[in-house]
Amino acid sequence: MQEKLDEIRAKAKAQIEEAADLDSLNDIRVALLGKKGELKTLLNSMKDVAPEDRPKVGQMVNEVREAIEGKLAEAKEKMEAEALKQKLSFEKIDVTLPAKRAKVGNSHPNTSVLEEVERIFTGMGFTVVEGPEVETDYYNFEALNIPANHPAKDEQDTFYITKDILLRTQTSPVQVREMEKGNLPIRMLAPGRVFRADEVDATHSPSFHQIEGMVIDKGITMSDLKGTLEQFVQELFGKDTKVKFRPHHFPFTEPSAEMDVSCFKCGGKGCRFCKGEGWIEILGCGMVHPRVLKMSGIDPEVYSGFAFGIGLERITLLKYEIDDMRLLYENDIRFLDQF
Ligand code: DAH
Secondary structure (H helix, E strand, O other), X not given: OHHHHHHHHHHHXXXXXXXXXXXXXXXXXXXXXXXXXXXXXXXXXXXXXXXXXXXXXXXXXXXXXXXXXXXXXXXXXXXXXXXXXXXXXXXXXXXXXXXXXXXXXXXXXXXXHHHHHHHHHHHXXXXXXXXXXXXXXXXXXXXXXXXXXXXXXXXXXXXXXXXXXXXOOOOOHHHHHHHHHOOOOEEEEEEEEEEOOOOOOOOOOOXXXXXXXXXXXXXXXXXXXXXXXXXXXXXXXXXXXXXXXEEEEEOOEEXXXXXXXXXXXXXXOXXXXXXXXXXXXXXXXEEEOHHHHHHOOOOOOOOEEEEEEEEXXXXXXXXXOOOXXXXXXXXXXXXXXXX
């Protein structure tokens, strides 16, 4: 028995010293100490040992097992340390290399302009509100004094979802939703996405943005409209900007106007930028139609108001002198990086 144990111990020592990796170390462990391992087999033959010798033999077997386990653990530790050393030398980091700066994004030009517009109007006491992009025919048309069969309905090529549900063609329905709440007076700004079935070109897109504005209070007149919008464009385009109101027609305002600003490139003399006009159209506006007030539950005998609608992309293109609207949507970083 003693001989046999010495043999196993010597063999184990040799095998462990020769083991090339952790896997073969494990194989050795199983072969020697496992359920069917040599040591176990030896223990099973205890029955052949005289009973008085059994404790001694048992102790011997244990000693050998402990010795083998110790050797295995020692070898394993050495191998793991070696593997770690190799890994570290592989992944060596040269901290003296020059740093690469992480790319930081920047605001989309539309976002920058919208934030500027919101800053100007909130400074004048306006509150920024939102309305749904999916609207009903009532809010998008009917309540804005655009009844069925009205030609204005065809002008705005509408994406219909059902006969009564559509993608809003303008942000004006938000006016109605605010008026219906009945919290007067109102000074609101409603920026948002609008949709029209237009072909894509340099000045059109099926989805673009408008900024709606409305003020309702007692005694609001056209001069409030003019003063507010003049203040707005002078903050946006510069102190010397002049405004001009041209009569126009919108079903929801009466009277209605389009507002031009003096060309901020040539100051009004006429240049390539303003196509020789000296003026650039930037928004539609007017005094809220009494019928529109009444439909939303506001008494036009007591209250009056003005409203306006700005095309956000139009302002962005002007302000940054971009000549193709598509550039705003392509998200080409080389383009967007410039702003
Ligand atoms: N909703 C109009 C459009 O899409 C723009 C507009 C014009 C809005 C006059 C207004 C307004 O609030 O008073 O063309």
